[in-house]
Each structure stands twice: as structure tokens, then as C-alpha cells.
Amino acid sequence: MRTRPFHTLHTPFHDLLAARDGFLLTGHENPDGDCLGAQVALFHLLQALGKRVAIVNPDPLGHPFDFLADKAPFSFAKADTPLPQFEVAVLLDCSQLSRTGALAPRLRASGATIAVIDHHIGSEKGDGTVCYVDPKAAATGALVRRLYRDFGVSLPLPAAEGVFLSLVMDTGWFRYSNTDVETLTLAAELVGAGVDASRIYDAIYRRMHPETAAMLATCLTRHELLLGGKLALVPIDKVLNERLAQIAFDTDLVIDPLRSLLGVEVVAILKERFDGTVKVSMRAKGDIDVQRIASTFGGGGHKKAAGAAIPGGMAAAHAALVERARLAFAAVH
Numbered sequence: 001m002r003t004r005p006f007h008t009l010h011t012p013f014h015d016l017l018a019a020r021d022g023f024l025l026t027g028h029e030n031p032d033g034d035c036l037g038a039q040v041a042l043f044h045l046l047q048a049l050g051k052r053v054a055i056v057n058p059d060p061l062g063h064p065f066d067f068l069a070d071k072a073p074f075s076f077a078k079a080d081t082p083l084p085q086f087e088v089a090v091l092l093d094c095s096q097l098s099r100t101g102a103l104a105p106r107l108r109a110s111g112a113t114i115a116v117i118d119h120h121i122g123s124e125k126g127d128g129t130v131c132y133v134d135p136k137a138a139a140t141g142a143l144v145r146r147l148y149r150d151f152g153v154s155l156p157l158p159a160a161e162g163v164f165l166s167l168v169m170d171t172g173w174f175r176y177s178n179t180d181v182e183t184l185t186l187a188a189e190l191v192g193a194g195v196d197a198s199r200i201y202d203a204i205y206r207r208m209h210p211e212t213a214a215m216l217a218t219c220l221t222r223h224e225l226l227l228g229g230k231l232a233l234v235p236i237d238k239v240l241n242e243r244l245a246q247i248a249f250d251t252d253l254v255i256d257p258l259r260s261l262l263g264v265e266v267v268a269i270l271k272e273r274f275d276g277t278v279k280v281s282m283r284a285k286g287d288i289d290v291q292r293i294a295s296t297f298g299g300g301g302h303k304k305a306a307g308a309a310i311p312g313g314m315a316a317a318h319a320a321l322v323e324r325a326r327l328a329f330a331a332v333h
């Protein structure tokens with residue numbers, strides 16, 4: 001018989017980690033830094049607990065997160081490659097199998113237990129049968145850090161770097177309102193454990209494609225101030241969107257200058273795909289809850305950062321979004 005790792009907190013999630021073996025860690029398509037950083041950290045925790053574990057994402061590690069390749073073995077699922085043997089699939093930073101793209105039907109058909117570790121609102125109502133969800137946590141990586149404590153395992157450096165990446169990505173390097181005592185205490189502890197903050201910053205932000213400045217100018221030129229200047233909206237048509245994708249342009253670059261403007265309360269970036277789907281990402285300042293706006297389109301996220309996919313092309317998505325935002329402002333003001 002296997003000896004079970006000792007853990008101090010007995011939730012169904014902790015018991016699952018202790019009792020089962022063969023974990024497949026995955027996350028949403030186009031994984032962000034929180035998702036990937038949390039995967040690195042959970043990978044090393046499960047290894048320390050003596051478990052078989054693999055990270056298999058719907059997409060390969062893209063720029064700028066390719067620097068994580070030497071911190072954990074990342075793989076991604078091509079349509080016909082077999083998945084490693086697993087009993088438990090853990091979704092990180094999301095809670096719906098549909099977010100895992102082409103992996104979703106394979107995970108569903110596997111019969112494996114679906115577990116969720118996430119900090120999005122309502123994630124306990126997703127596809128996970130065993131969940132570790134705390135919407136008050138600034139990042140999914142912070143939840144994985146708590147698991148290390150609960151199991152009495154100390155963080156190896158790659159895991160500390162993963163948690164740090166999660167924290168800085170989801171707090172905007174400690175500028176957003178989710179920056180709290182836990183995040184700052186944790187950051188200090190991680191730097192104490194050897195994390196080089198400036199190296200991580202440089203890896204993410206100092207290796208951009210040379211066309212990035214010109215593309216940023218193009219995107220900013222297209223911004224519209226609507227609803228009395230409260231909504232800043234940037235429509236990115238499919239041709240421009242394709243070009244941005246080719247240079248791995250981070251549309252978050254467009255958000256900050258617009259969110260800085262006096263009077264702007266919501267920034268919305270609308271990215272049109274060739275199939276007519278428009279991906280909307282919203283950031284708020286002040287009292288507006290963009291998660292609520294996103295949820296009216298079937299999307300989700302957090303109060304100050306949320307997204308959704310709207311079918312039907314740019315003109316329809318633009319009109320629908322402005323109308324929902326108008327209603328949201330009317331409800332607050």
C-alpha cells in the first residue's frame with residue numbers, strides 16, 4: 001500500500017491530491033502567466049508528494065512565457081498524440097472543460113476525475129467534481145502556494161518563480177486592487193527564496209517584437225471614447241488581429257494608456273477572428289463590475305477584469321457591448 005502524504009487540512013481537494021496518483025495538469029487555451037505559473041508550482045508539489053504528473057495544455061508555450069520551459073516539462077496536446085496515463089485532470093485558472101479547446105472531448109471521454117483550482121467567481125459551479133476555489137485569492141498561483149503549506153512541502157525555486165509569475169501577472173505587478181497582504185507577503189517570501197523579480201520582468205517585457213511599438217500606435221489610434229467618455233473601446237478587425245497574433249502582440253499594452261485617461265471607467269478591446277467571433281476583454285477602474293457585463297454574453301472573470309466571446313462580427317459585437325455597458329453604467333450612476 002502507498003503511504004499517503006501527510007496534510008493538515010482535509011478538504012475533498014486536499015484528500016484527492018493525497019489519495020490519487022496520475023495527474024494531468026491543464027488550463028485554458030492561450031494560457032496566461034497565472035495559469036502557467038500555477039501549473040509549474042503544482043507540478044513540483046505533486047512530484048514532491050511522489051505522484052506521477054504531467055502538464056498538457058491545449059496550446060504550446062508561446063512568447064513571452066517560453067522562458068518557463070526549463071522550470072517544468074510543458075507539453076501540449078496535438079490532435080492525434082496520446083495523452084499520458086492519468087486518473088485526475090486538474091484545470092488551473094479556469095473551471096470549464098470547454099475552455100481547454102480540443103482537449104475538452106478527450107478529457108471528458110477519459111473518465112478521469114476533473115478537479116479545479118481557480119480564483120474566478122462561480123468556478124465551483126464549473127465542470128470540476130472536486131474544487132479548490134477562492135475568488136478572493138489574487139491568483140491561482142497563490143492557491144497552489146497555500147497547498148504547499150497545507151502539505152508541509154517547501155517551495156523549490158522553479159515553483160517559487162511560478163507562483164511569483166502568477167502573482168505579478170494577475171495583480172499587474174502589484175498595481176491592481178487585488179494587491180493585498182497575502183500577495184505582498186507572499187512576494188517578499190518568494191524573493192527571499194531566490195526569485196529574481198527583475199529577470200522575470202525582463203523575460204516578459206523586454207523581448208518584444210520590433211514591430212510592437214508601431215502596432216501599439218496603430219491600436220491606440222483606433223480607440224473610441226463612448227458613453228460620455230466612460231467607455232474606451234478599441235476595435236481590432238480580423239486583418240489587424242491576425243497581424244498582432246503573428247508578432248505575439250500583448251493587447252494589455254493598449255489597455256493601460258486608455259485606462260489612465262480621466263473619466264474612463266471601462267476599457268474594452270474587441271478582437272475579431274476570421275470566423276466572425278469577437279473576443280472582448282474588459283478592464284475596469286472604479287465601481288463598474290465588468291464581470292457582470294461579460295456574464296451577459298456568457299463570459300466571466302473578475303470584477304475588474306473579464307472577457308467574453310460574441311458571435312456575429314465586429315459591428316454587431318460593438319453595438320451589443322456598448323449597449324450592455326450603457327446599462328451597467330446606468331445601474332451604478
Ligand SMILES: [Mn+2]
Nearest residue numbers: 034093140170
Ligand atoms: Mn488568474
